[in-house]
Amino acid sequence: MKAAKSAATFLIQPRSVHVWSELWHAFAFSLTGTGGALYFYLVFTEIFQKEQSTAVALVSMALVSLGALIIFTLEITYRSVFLRYFLTNIGQSWISRGVLALFIFGILSVISLLLDTFGVGSQILGRALTIIAALAALVVIVYPSMVLSTAAIPFWRSSLLPLEFLVSSGIGGLALIILWQVIGDAGIPLRLPVMALAALLLINLILHLIHLASIASSTRDKTIELLTVGELRRSFLIGFFTLGVGIPLALAIVGYFVDELGRSPLLLIIAILVLQGIFFQRYSVLRGGIKPALL
Amino acid sequence: MPRYGMVIDTNRCVGCDACTLACKMQNGTPPGVLLARVLEKEEGKYPAVKRTYLPVLCFHCENPPCVKACPSSALSKRPDGIVAVDKEKCCGVKACVAACPYDALYFWEDQRGYFGEDLTPIEQYYYARHRLGTVLKCDFCAERITQGMVPACVEACPVSCRHFGDLDDPKGPIANW
Numbered sequence: 001m002k003a004a005k006s007a008a009t010f011l012i013q014p015r016s017v018h019v020w021s022e023l024w025h026a027f028a029f030s031l032t033g034t035g036g037a038l039y040f041y042l043v044f045t046e047i048f049q050k051e052q053s054t055a056v057a058l059v060s061m062a063l064v065s066l067g068a069l070i071i072f073t074l075e076i077t078y079r080s081v082f083l084r085y086f087l088t089n090i091g092q093s094w095i096s097r098g099v100l101a102l103f104i105f106g107i108l109s110v111i112s113l114l115l116d117t118f119g120v121g122s123q124i125l126g127r128a129l130t131i132i133a134a135l136a137a138l139v140v141i142v143y144p145s146m147v148l149s150t151a152a153i154p155f156w157r158s159s160l161l162p163l164e165f166l167v168s169s170g171i172g173g174l175a176l177i178i179l180w181q182v183i184g185d186a187g188i189p190l191r192l193p194v195m196a197l198a199a200l201l202l203i204n205l206i207l208h209l210i211h212l213a214s215i216a217s218s219t220r221d222k223t224i225e226l227l228t229v230g231e232l233r234r235s236f237l238i239g240f241f242t243l244g245v246g247i248p249l250a251l252a253i254v255g256y257f258v259d260e261l262g263r264s265p266l267l268l269i270i271a272i273l274v275l276q277g278i279f280f281q282r283y284s285v286l287r288g289g290i291k292p293a294l295l
Numbered sequence: 296m297p298r299y300g301m302v303i304d305t306n307r308c309v310g311c312d313a314c315t316l317a318c319k320m321q322n323g324t325p326p327g328v329l330l331a332r333v334l335e336k337e338e339g340k341y342p343a344v345k346r347t348y349l350p351v352l353c354f355h356c357e358n359p360p361c362v363k364a365c366p367s368s369a370l371s372k373r374p375d376g377i378v379a380v381d382k383e384k385c386c387g388v389k390a391c392v393a394a395c396p397y398d399a400l401y402f403w404e405d406q407r408g409y410f411g412e413d414l415t416p417i418e419q420y421y422y423a424r425h426r427l428g429t430v431l432k433c434d435f436c437a438e439r440i441t442q443g444m445v446p447a448c449v450e451a452c453p454v455s456c457r458h459f460g461d462l463d464d465p466k467g468p469i470a471n472w
Contacts, residue, residue: 009332010334011336012335012336017393075388082366085366085368086366089368092364094364095364096366099366150394151364151393152395293336294351
């Protein structure tokens with residue numbers, strides 16, 4: 001196996017990219033994406049009641065922080081060097097921009113939480129800080145896909161990838177809202193979130209189909225083969241496509257039309273399936289990167 | 296200020312890998328790190344079989360994607376055209392490795408040498424020049440250039456398929472290309 005791999009590095013052919021630990025990156029991006037989306041919903045929708053906002057903010061901050069910490073500890077060799085220099089290429093590097101957004105999100109969300117908790121400062125100031133933090137959360141959701149889209153890999157180099165990350169994170173945020181209600185009985189009316197979830201799942205499905213069809217021809221066949229019949233078929237077709245999108249979409253439509261019958265368990269299943277689907281989507285994207293042959 | 300470049304006549308390359316070895320000896324790179332390598336492809340069916348050789352190294356792009364990807368500005372395009380990595384600023388994020396279309400950057404993560412954990416004296420000497428956990432890449436043998444020499448791969452090539460010089464020099468070795 002090792003000899004075959006060594007020989008393959010000297011051939012002019014498309015080759016898979018294994019730069020990072022895909023498993024941990026997928027997990028981390030799922031955490032930051034869903035956490036960021038949850039904070040965005042908290043700030044820009046009326047879905048949560050005021051007394052829940054602190055807990056929701058803390059959960060979203062914890063998710064984003066955990067995701068960031070995973071990448072920071074596992075994938076950066078010289079962390080102090082990174083912290084010293086990461087702002088030097090803010091004009092070009094999406095990693096720099098993403099990390100800056102992480103810091104802005106973290107700091108401002110903590111400050112606004114403290115201001116709110118201790119009743120210090122004006123409401124306008126508190127609101128302004130949460131809005132800026134929520135906009136930073138948007139960047140946190142999208143920046144991993146922007147980093148991937150600057151790589152020399154046709155599957156990643158698509159303007160649809162950031163949209164997919166954005167939509168799937170939105171789906172994850174909604175799944176967390178559903179979980180919050182089902183587990184905590186927080187008085188959140190779920191009709192609208194379930195409708196929105198179904199709509200976003202459908203959009204996510206369409207985006208991925210268009211994305212697969214629009215990959216540059218040099219690697220399209222190999223990428224699709226890898227995802228559908230190759231080693232990623234379980235994570236992509238089953239984990240993401242079927243369990244992460246297809247079944248939750250069908251259940252969400254059923255749940256919308258069925259009033260109270262089996263609502264809680266049904267929605268719990270939807271939320272769990274969707275969340276695992278987000279992980280497998282990111283995992284499949286990271287593992288599915290193929291660089292084209294040089295000739 | 297010269298603007299260095301290299302021209303490779305792929306029609307002359309015979310796939311001997313002398314450049315690969317010369318680069319390895321010059322830079323003392325660890326196992327698995329091949330800053331200059333030769334790719335090959337076999338085409339056609341017997342008896343009309345053809346083998347294509349493609350020498351690959353860092354192409355020191357005009358608009359380097361690795362420089363854009365690097366968050367700590369460890370990679371930069373020098374005024375003389377060489378894309379170089381500052382190992383003191385490299386934090387091992389590897390965004391450059393993914394960004395490079397030519398797989399010209401290598402992340403050095405295994406400190407073992409060619410004969411295992413115990414490094415040979417020459418490996419100890421050479422590996423001390425690099426930094427574990429950072430990215431390695433071709434820099435056109437910058438040390439040799441400052442001494443008026445050409446990169447090791449250019450000198451080693453037995454069929455003279457590599458030509459190195461100042462892109463802006465009309466009388467230079469690569470002016471005719």
